[in-house]
Amino acid sequence: MRSRPRQLPRQIKPVLELELSRSPSLGYEPADETGIIRCLKHGFPTPLARWHYHDEYELHLIVATSGKAFVGDWIGQFQPGHLVLTGPRLPHNWVSMDLPEQGVATRDMVIQFPHEPIARMADVVPELAAVMPMLERAKHGIEFFGMAEQARDHWEQVKQTRGAHRFAAFCSFMADLASSTDYRLLSSMQLQGVDDDRSLAQIDAVVSRITENLSEPLSAAEVAAEFGMTESRFSRFFRRATGNTFTDFVNRVRISRACQLLLESDSLITDICFMVGFNNVANFNRRFLDIKGMTPRDYRRQGEIRFGTRH
Numbered sequence: 001m002r003s004r005p006r007q008l009p010r011q012i013k014p015v016l017e018l019e020l021s022r023s024p025s026l027g028y029e030p031a032d033e034t035g036i037i038r039c040l041k042h043g044f045p046t047p048l049a050r051w052h053y054h055d056e057y058e059l060h061l062i063v064a065t066s067g068k069a070f071v072g073d074w075i076g077q078f079q080p081g082h083l084v085l086t087g088p089r090l091p092h093n094w095v096s097m098d099l100p101e102q103g104v105a106t107r108d109m110v111i112q113f114p115h116e117p118i119a120r121m122a123d124v125v126p127e128l129a130a131v132m133p134m135l136e137r138a139k140h141g142i143e144f145f146g147m148a149e150q151a152r153d154h155w156e157q158v159k160q161t162r163g164a165h166r167f168a169a170f171c172s173f174m175a176d177l178a179s180s181t182d183y184r185l186l187s188s189m190q191l192q193g194v195d196d197d198r199s200l201a202q203i204d205a206v207v208s209r210i211t212e213n214l215s216e217p218l219s220a221a222e223v224a225a226e227f228g229m230t231e232s233r234f235s236r237f238f239r240r241a242t243g244n245t246f247t248d249f250v251n252r253v254r255i256s257r258a259c260q261l262l263l264e265s266d267s268l269i270t271d272i273c274f275m276v277g278f279n280n281v282a283n284f285n286r287r288f289l290d291i292k293g294m295t296p297r298d299y300r301r302q303g304e305i306r307f308g309t310r311h
Contacts, residue, residue: 014091067097072187081148087139141186
């Protein structure tokens with residue numbers, strides 16, 4: 001029997017943060033006093049803490065309170081020392097759950113910077129090019145471990161300087177992050193082991209084939225045939241390129257799409273199950289729990305914290 005629709009308003013999508021909203025009264029440095037590297041320090045509650053995205057990279061160091069972190073389709077816990085680099089247009093928010101009655105004066109120490117100037121410089125400065133793979137990973141959100149004290153020192157160095165000194169301090173910070181091997185990606189998938197243009201084009205085509213037809217049954221044998229490979233060769237190629245079996249990858253893509261629908265629509269969970277290509281709710285719930293560590297219902301409930309009134 002079909003259950004009754006949830007009596008909740010459709011949830012809002014992440015807000016695009018524009019330059020005109022970046023007032024010094026909220027903690028931003030005045031635009032005419034800095035270059036492409038901008039520091040920001042703010043407390044909580046604050047109008048800045050909402051489900052949003054922007055065109056810049058943003059490096060967040062949490063120095064007070066603990067609670068729920070939201071980065072793309074990832075939901076997890078944070079506490080002081082939580083260090084995350086988010087890429088351009090990746091939605092994010094941190095919601096403190098243990099806030100003292102008077103709030104806190106400083107919770108986030110942030111550095112914002114744009115992509116294009118860094119990418120152009122990296123084309124002609126080999127030393128800077130070493131950070132570009134990290135910036136590519138940042139489109140998924142990167143959580144760094146064991147760097148809180150070091151990150152705070154770097155932030156202070158960047159904040160206290162201007163001009164070439166600031167850029168040098170920023171590069172030192174980025175170099176330390178880029179050399180870290182103790183990190184994890186937070187949202188969606190990261191391709192790996194693709195080392196030539198032809199293979200990259202093939203993987204892009206396979207991923208497009210998966211994402212454009214999520215509701216349809218799809219087997220490795222079928223896709224292998226479409227790309228002129230035997231199933232065994234395709235399976236080896238796909239595993240090497242993505243770090244996942246074809247079935248695991250398809251499940252993760254489907255669950256990622258389900259996460260988006262759970263947070264941005266009021267569709268029934270049963271309907272979402274079939275919309276993303278699962279043929280029964282029990283299997284959908286089991287796969288969702290395996291990948292996200294919670295049920296679809298709990299994921300939706302926790303996601304609603306993003307839009308609640310609690311600060």
